[in-house]
Amino acid sequence: MIRKFKFKHGFRQLSHLPRKSLHESKEIPSPKGLPLVGTTLSLIAAGSAPKLHQYIDSRHKELGPIFRDKIGPVSAIFISDPDYMRAVFNNEGKHPTHVLPEPWIVYNKIHGCTRGLFFMNGEEWLETRKKMNRFLLKGDLKWLENAAKTATDYLIENISNTTYTETSYIPNLESILYKWSLDVMVAILVGAKNFDRIQKSHHNDLEHLAKTVHLIFHTTSKLQLIPANLAHHLGLSRWKMFEDSVTTALNTAKNFVTQILHETAEEDCLISKMLQENLQEDLIIRIITDLVLAAGDTTAYSMEWILYLMSKHPKIQTQLYNDPSNTILAKNIVRESLRLYPVAPFLTRFLPEDTNIDGYKIPKNSLVILSIYTSGRDPKYFENPAEFQPDRWLRNHGGNFKQMIQATMPFAIGARSCIGRKIAEIQLQLALNEIIRKFNIISKNEGDVEMILKMVAVPSKPVKLQFRER
Template sequence: MCNAAKPWLYVKRSIGSAVAGTKKGQIPFERLPGPWALPVLGPINDAVRLGNPKTLHLTVSNYHRKFGPIFRIKISQANAVFIKDPEMMRSVFVYEGKYPKHPLPESWTYFNQKHKCKRGLFFMDDEEWFKYRKLLNPLMMRDTDWMVLPIQRMCEKAVQSLSEGVTKDNPSYEIQNIESTLYKWSIEVILCLMLGNSYNTTNMAKLNTLVNDFSRTVHTIFQYSSELMMIPPQLADCLQLSAWKKFERLVPETLALANKIIDISLDDIERGDGLLSKMQDCIASRDDIKRIFADLIIAAGDTTSFSMIWCFYLLGRHQILQDQIRSGIYENFKSPHPLVIGTVREALRMFPVAPFIGRILKKDAVIGEYSIPKHVML
């Protein structure tokens, strides 16, 4: 018999705690506007109200037009509040405290709990998160000049690979499987930042097969995780849905490939001047280094590659901008070109790969005029 939690029972959860503690002049949480839900439908409400995960940002935008700058909705078993007002957003950060807590994809967290899998920084909370974030901040945020050369090397390699089919006789060569190519490129950028000058031609060859397999599995795994966005993973597991079975099979494979890449980088490749070497100086545990890097490599896959695809799409429609950006980059690679910044911002605005920044309240808050209880997802 399946022991998964019965997610359809969440509709009976009382909202009483949401009203407790509301002070005079504050609007109670249950009076926040939002789309309707039928209790008898349970988790089916998510699909009805939120629609296709690929167009979630458009659905939320339509709700904002209907309900205003703040509205509430139940997603799976959690109360969620969506905000688009800048002042309200700033007030959220005031309440987040020393250890911000952000929502995580349910399919990943359920997998981690079920298989007792420890993960990297993205899945850490509270003091553990703060400890490693404090160690990584100086390496990744304060002095970033050292990152320019590794990124430039991988970009030049990718450009050379993409332009191999272009000749005088075939100037309009059509690139096939650009999504897969950019997946591999984004992962190789992280590896080059990780290994620094030791990520040379010889060592690239050592890792090439693993990197190809890894980029393929990561690419596939995010397709299944997006399918699981609209159904509680416990239910998907209980029903043994195809998307869950494939997701559950691919996650261990992906983590094993990531760990193997890092093991080879630590054991069979000379120590370079990259992030891996810097982390070895401040993090004693090899396992901690591996799980932090594994998540960094996994996270590099879809966000960076999809954003780059949309940038290519926008530039492909504006030849004049292509020429201006190309000449500007050749003149000065290190200084950000205004048109590059503008293209990236426009791509992220029109085709957002991560349209929401989420926080989970650890204490009761007042956002706008509304009393928001702790544990609500914003």
């Protein structure tokens, strides 16, 4: 079967080619590496796993928008051309599959854990996903906005509680943002009207849950440099710490969700919607527990990057403060932050069939990694790509808007893209507006803060901010 796929310079062939034509495909470039370890040593020289995005970026600059690399035991095809990336999503099949973090696979296996959407596959995933799409991505989402607003009021209160000297900064920004991201999820689960009550009656559970979700992030990132299976078999303390943190977080989340499951009837909230759909209780608990975990790092760190960028751009703060009804500006600030600092800088797919992308043969089941850190900073699509310029996203600004969108995709696209996208966009824009309305954000970092990878894209050192009440 041969498919036509529209590329920016007209139609190029994208196909599941018959054997003969696959022979004629272009060779995918590859860096020179050693037989067993591939190019692992080059990655180590470039700064190891925390700098993987920069290492891959430099490979793209050397080898082009598609290359094959073997890093340790992992062999993958890396892609940074937006059209090629779209072609990958168009060929991901009915049940797209992605890479699951190894520590989680090992944990789920040892503990016989069945998990939520991110870990599901096949028909079970598709059926569940269709239902969740209806709740979280389609129709009138005003209820999500109301929930996010109620929870964000607590964030503002938390931020207000710090007083500063000339040189001091908010000491626990990351924890405050984790708590906020959990609060938003809880408000979505139980509804804006119920949130205050649940927040008070389950105060300790929620504080504990926010801390354990945050802890998982640290214990997972400690397993970044050693295969989790090996760490488990050797009984390393870093495995034990990871295992304990996950067990505590899963149990705390499950207990909490089980308790609130029937406290919220008749409300416009996620739990009621799921119960009305006759989803089994244990499935509801599985899905919600994983939503809470997935929301933690992603929105907390995205918000941290937004606040950092705002602190470095006081003029943009003033622009937003002077025109609070300018929803386009808030949207573009969030978009531009996610372009520069995508919390998930690599997207992954295993393609179910042999696929031909612009003459390159991608064999069935090979791991394809989309380098959105590189595409989002490609000068072909973004003038002065390292600069933070929210206005570049204005339709009349002169950029090729469609290509810019395709080069960014922080939430991925297609059937398996982020189910929390709307939630994230709503809460990030809302919190940005509310914070700027109330505070001046002042940077206390000397020099720039770099992005490093610790499972997700995080700041290389603490982001030091003062929030001065206006």
